[in-house]
Amino acid sequence: MRPLIGLDQVSVAFPGTLALDRVSLQVFPGDVLAVIGANGSGKTTLLTTLTGLRAPTGGTVVDADGPVRLRGPADALTRGVALVPQEPQLATSLPVWENLLIGHGGLRGAAPGRAARARARALVAEALPHVDPGTPAGQLRKADRAIVALLRAQSSRPKVLALDEPTAVLGDRGVEIVAEATSRLRAEGGAVVLVSHRLRDIVRLATRVAVLVDGRLVHDAPIGEVSVEELVETMAAGRPASAQVTARVTGERPSGGSAVPRAREHRLSVEVLAVRGLREHGLSVDELTVRAGEIVGLAGLAGSGRSRLCRLVAGASGGSAPVTFLGGPLPSDTRASRRAGIAYLPEDRANESVFAGLTVARNLEIADVVPAGLGTLFGPRPDRSRTARTISEFGIKTASHQTEITALSGGNQQRAVLARVLAHQPRLLVADEPTQGVDRTGRAAIHTMIRRFAESGGAVLVVSSEFEELQELADSLHVIRDGRVVARRPPDCEYRELVALATGARDEKEAEQ
Structure with a gap:
């Protein structure tokens, strides 16, 4: 099976630190790949490298056809890779429904038609029944903004959906909302890469789990092959107790x-x-x-x-x-x-x-x-x-x-x-x-x-x-x-x-x- 997206011996260096150290990791159709690790382990750097926000300083990003060069998030999106960051990035002065359509027409493309606008309003009404789709996005509470960001990424019909701490601000419904999104994407042959610190959510959502320690990939296996306790031990590897x-x-x-x-x-x-x-x-x-x-x-x-x-x-x-x-x-x-x-x-x-x-x-x-x-x-x-x-x-x-x-x-x-x-x-x-x-x-x-x-x-x-x-x-x-x-x-x-x-x-x- 060929990967939808992946990293081949990728390193990312910042002044004084190596955020990723020769990481090789591939995302296949049907995957819900959870990436976990302690603070500073390189999780978010891995996600931003996969989605074109950050260029590797060593190694290459790969897809089904081989090595690719992502010049930015737009390049990644054209290849079907969409990112939902931890902090929702919305056009706060625009209506909620209009945020779902941003970027769909491109710089020279036609504005979204009546059907697309109606669909956007319907998606907002279904996911956020307590919110008027015409409300400016800046007036939403943080949890609702996170849901809008997820809806916008889904509306681009990605092959790979990258989620950075998606359940952190969504409250009790967070896991259900993310589970529905991942189930829908997997059914269409896509995959999800999930960064989260909530291990209980990961056990429920993921099919695979990868563990980073100090920028190095130390574990990559199906979720059923490891317990929560073993994941904690792996995350703590190499760190003296006291x-x-x-x-x-x-x-x-x-x-x-x-x-x-x-x-x-x-x-x-x-x-x-x-x-x-x-x-x-x-x-x-x-x-x-x-x-x-x-x-x-x-x-x-x-x-x-x-x-x-x-x-x-x-x-x-x-x-x-x-x-x-x-x-x-x-x-x-x-x-x-x-x-x-x-x-x-x-x-x-x-x-x-x-x-x-x-x-x-x-x-x-x-x-x-x-x-x-x-x-x-x-x-x-x-x-x-x-x-x-x-x-x-x-x-x-x-x-x-x-x-x-x-x-x-x-x-x-x-x-x-x-x-x-x-x-x-x-x-x-x-x-x-x-x-x-x-x-x-x-x-x-x-x-x-x-x-x-x-x-x-x-x-x-x-x-x-x-x-x-x-x-x-x-x-x-x-x-x-x-x-x-x-x-x-x-x-x-x-x-x-x-x-x-x-x-x-x-x-x-x-x-x-």
Whole structure:
């Protein structure tokens, strides 16, 4: 049987990392191929390479006729390969039904006729009976937008449908909706490639399962030949259970790493952040507290709600009654949160943290604007001697304080951002992926900055895609899945247990201690 699409010894390299390492994988008619792996294993990179969004740096994409060169998603679509990304990409100002027809006519093709328009409206009415097909797509809730994106991909009649975390935002009906789509496509001789962290969904939907570990394909077999427990073990392959945690607690030097300070004795009498009985913004948290001097890690996979929770407790999503800060109400916006003593480090450094057109000094000094306020008669005067001390204290490597910040390495940009948010001695640091895209040396420096802040009495809530990093850095871990905090674990727990909880291989009752 000839493949519909596939990879032949494909590698994809990014600066400092190899996202895919000589992966060979083929998709055949009738397949529902699930691709799984821990955060950073290369799942999404594999999907975007198959669908023309990313070109391989080595190896080739193949189809039934041999090697092909995909110059972009349009090339992939002409070959019958359609992608539904995790974040729905719709024309928000257009009606829902019209989004289903975007791209069908091509640049020179005729506009869709009356029959096509009627069919699009009928598809929306059938899949989303509570939605008027004429509603602008931007007014839909996220789950409904995901369904529209799936309908649009199906309406192009693809041979291969690539789905990135399709059940993450669809709620209880998610598996049924995806199951119907895959069943219909398989009946027509097509195939589905499914990336998901929800192992129980995969067991129900998939016919084959492929496991990626650090960009390498380590397993590819029919789903019936492996149990959920074996999949968890495979995903955790090659990762020591708690070597880094042991090093942190004993003060020993881990192999190839930097010295780790001994465990701190915390003064945990002051409850800085408390979340109790939260049931909003798609989140469900019975209890999560962070005390002065404590580093709490939030472990979850992509789409789990970890960043949503960070934004909420940092005040970026408005105030929330179930969340308290220093015993009082959570501030109602980001500026008020900063003034109250909450420092927030967003996940997206390039778009939300770094002021790309400004120098290193200006990026550090802009933190003075919030405490001074925007309504003052005279703006705050930068203290260049303090800026120089900050650059030195936090080890920011720059030729000059007048160097544009985007000329710095990713690790030094992140140090500068962290130095800026810590400059005014906040009480709480909410750090979402503080070492993402940072090399080993930069990561160790950022860890030291966070530990020093905690040792000085600060409270830290930190997210990392790498569970081993949280085990090394945090004093306690909370596991989040589908917006629900499902378990609390000590940092020296087994890595495979964190994977099982985060993927749903273990349910909430099993997670209780």
